Amino acid sequence: MTYPSAIRSVLKAMNGLAKADPTLVALINGGQILDKVPAGTAMPYVRFVSTTEVDEGSTFAKDGRVDTVTMAIWTDYAGEQQGLLILEELNRVLHKQVLTLDVGVCLLCWYEWSDSLEDPDGEAQQVMVRYRVQALEA
Numbered sequence: 001m002t003y004p005s006a007i008r009s010v011l012k013a014m015n016g017l018a019k020a021d022p023t024l025v026a027l028i029n030g031g032q033i034l035d036k037v038p039a040g041t042a043m044p045y046v047r048f049v050s051t052t053e054v055d056e057g058s059t060f061a062k063d064g065r066v067d068t069v070t071m072a073i074w075t076d077y078a079g080e081q082q083g084l085l086i087l088e089e090l091n092r093v094l095h096k097q098v099l100t101l102d103v104g105v106c107l108l109c110w111y112e113w114s115d116s117l118e119d120p121d122g123e124a125q126q127v128m129v130r131y132r133v134q135a136l137e138a
Contacts, residue, residue: 006065006104006135007053013099014069021093027086033071043124044075044082062136068112073127080116083127087114094131107134
């Protein structure tokens with residue numbers, strides 16, 4: 001049997017950790033990482049932007065996957081400080097964590113990179129962040 005994609009389980013686990021953290025709950029929409037941003041959603045918020053998944057082959061005689069999850073932190077705060085504070089909190093909650101997955105077993109989730117950008121409208125700030133997750137079949 002082939003090990004199914006772990007990506008939806010990874011997104012669910014990341015969202016669960018964010019929603020369970022009181023600091024992130026206070027900073028962003030109750031800690032919810034959005035898949036789609038409803039019209040009228042107040043900033044700051046975090047949304048999933050893109051995901052990738054590659055077959056890692058066999059490790060310890062089990063099929064594996066490596067997933068990446070890119071998120072965008074959106075804020076209307078003047079400057080980078082609010083976005084960087086949210087990034088610090090996301091990293092505290094997600095970096096070097098073992099996620100609980102519905103599909104397979106997470107070996108580790110880790111912070112890979114971030115980039116802070118001013119939106120062309122000059123009114124919003126965006127911090128892009130990517131995490132990498134390694135998972136094996138159960």
